[in-house]
Amino acid sequence: MTTATHALEVPVLEYTNSSFTKPDTSQLDRCAYLVGTPISHSQSPALHHAIYSSMGKRWGQVLAETHDLAGFIRYLKSDAKSMGSGVTMPFKVAVIPFLDELEEAGQAVGAINTIFYRNGSDGRRQYIGTNTDVLGVRDAFLNNVVGAPYKGKPGLVVGGGGTCRAVVYALRDLLGCSCVYIVNRDKAEVDAVIHEYASRGASHGLIHVASVEEAISLIPPAIIVSAVPDFQPKTAGEVVARQILETFLHRGEGSRPLLEMCYHPSPDTAISRLAASAGWQVIGGIEAMIGQGLAQASLWTGRQIDSDLREQIARKIKDMQAQRHKL
Template sequence: MSEAARRRLAVLGSPISHSLSPSIHRAAYRVLGLDWSYGSADVTGESLARYVGTRDSSWRGLSLTMPLKRDILPLLDSRDELVDLVGAANTVLWDADGSLRGFNTDVYGVERSFRDAGVDALTLVHVLGAGATAASVIAGVARLGVTEAQVLARTPAKAADLVVLGRVLGVTVTVIPWAGSLTGRPDAVISTVPGGESLPEFSREIRCSATLFDVAYDPWPSDLARSWSDAGGSDAGGSGAGGTDAGGAVISGLDLLVNQAVGQIRIFVNADPTIELPDEAAVIGAMREALTP
C-alpha cells in the first residue's frame, strides 16, 4: 500500500471514551490538509498484542495511554532513545515494511509546556507521584537544568527506577514516603497524580513563588490548581499568561496533552519528532481551539 494510503490512526486505552486526543488530532490534520482518520479503541494490556497484530496496511500509527505505554515495549521492532531512557512509549509508527517503531513524546511535552509558560530554567522540583509519568517529568525537567528532584511516593520501593534515571540524567532524585515532608523552596511543583486524589498542602510561600504543573485536567481546575490561584497564581499555559508577582504560574495537563500530541503528529507526518510541522503555530492553535467547550 502506498504511503498516502496509510491514513488510519487511533488512541488506545481502557477506559478511553473520555479521551480528548481524537478532537485535537483531527483538528491538526484538518489544518494540515490530511485526509486521515483518528479514532479511539478500548484496549487493555491483555488485548494489546492481538489488537496491534491484526491491523492492516492502512494503519499509520497509534497513541497509547498508561499502562499500555509499557505493555507495548515487547511488541516494538525498534524504539528511540527516550523510550529506553524512561521505559515507556506513548507513540508507535508503522513503517512501510510493517515494522513497528516506538517513541516517547511525553518528555518533549513536559519541557515544551514549561517553556510555553516562560519557564526556561529550573533547579529544584517537587514531584508528586512516582509512576511512569514521573519518569517522563524528570527527564523533561532535566532539559531545563534541574539538578534535584524530590519525589513523594505512596510506595517508595517502586520508585527505585527514578533514582537510577536521575543518575543517568545528572539529577539527584530523593524518594520520600507519602506521609513524609518535602524540603526546600522548589522552583516548580509537579503533580502526576490523577485528578480527585488527596494531595499534600503547600505553604503560601511556595504557592506564591513556585510554578505548579498539574498533569491532571479532569476536573479542571484541580484542587491543587485552585490552591495556587488562591495565592494569586495564574494560568500560564493555554491562555498564554505568565505568573504574577503575587503567585506562581499554573500549567494545566491540557498543555501537556497538546504538546505531547504535537510530537506525535510530527512523527506521524515526518517520522521524526524533531522536524516541525508546516505552519505549526496554526496547527497548535487549532488543537487548542478544539479543547474549548
C-alpha cells in the first residue's frame, strides 16, 4: 500500500461554497456514490440496490454527476451517511491527489474507480483508493471459463483508454498471461499506457500490435478483452485495428474466451458477433460490472460476498438487463 501525495485536507461542510449539488439521500440509511460525467445511463446504482436489498438493508448508491470533483470530495468527507464512492470518467486519475493512500491495484493501474474508508492509527478517517475493475475482469473469466487455459499464454486487449490499463493488470498479474498484446486505433494512446507501466518498472510483456503482418507472426492470444465502444470502423486507424483483431480471432484452435466490456446500449456488438462466428466463447461485460460492484460493496460494508449472494445478484441484474433490452 502506498501513500498518495498531495492529499487534500477538506474542512467540514465547505462543499456549500462549491458548484457541486448535494444529491438527495433522504430515503437511505447509508449510501455510496458514483462520481463522474456523463453517468445517467449507469447500471451501477441498480446493482448496488440489488446487493443491499438482498442484505435486508436500506442502503444504496446515488449518482453524483458533476464536473466539480473537488466540490464532490469536500461533500464526501462531510457526509455522515457515506460508505465511500465509485469513480468513473473523467476522474479516475484526477481523483488520486485527493486520497490518503492507494492500494496495490490502484497504484499498479494508475487509475482509481473506488474510494473507501479506513481509520488511521491516529483515529482519523483515511480515504483509500483502489481499482476493482481489475477484479471485475478477473472474475468474469474465473466464473465463466473452466480451468485456466490462458495461463502462461498471450492475452490481448483491444483499446488504449483507462479500461485498457486495468485489463493489462488483470490479464498479466491476476490471470497469469505470459504477455499482453495491445491493439488500438491510436498509437499515442498505446505508447502512453506502456510509458506509464514503464515508469513503475512494469512494462515487461506489453506488446503493441500495429499491423496485420505482426498479428500473423505472433503466437495467437488465448484470451481477449474488448474495451472499446461498439462502432463501425471509419478512420484508417480504426480499420487496421479491426483487421488485426479479426486476424487474431481466426488464428488458433478451440473455443477461447473473449470478454466484451461494452454492454450499453446493447451487449450484441459487432465484436461479439465476430468472435462468436470465429468460435470464441463470448462473455458479456455485465459479468465484469457485477464483479467489480460486488468487490466495491465488500469494501464499503466490510462484508464478504459469498458465492450464493453473487449468484443471486447476478440473476437479478441479468434479468433487469434482459427486460431493458426488450423495451
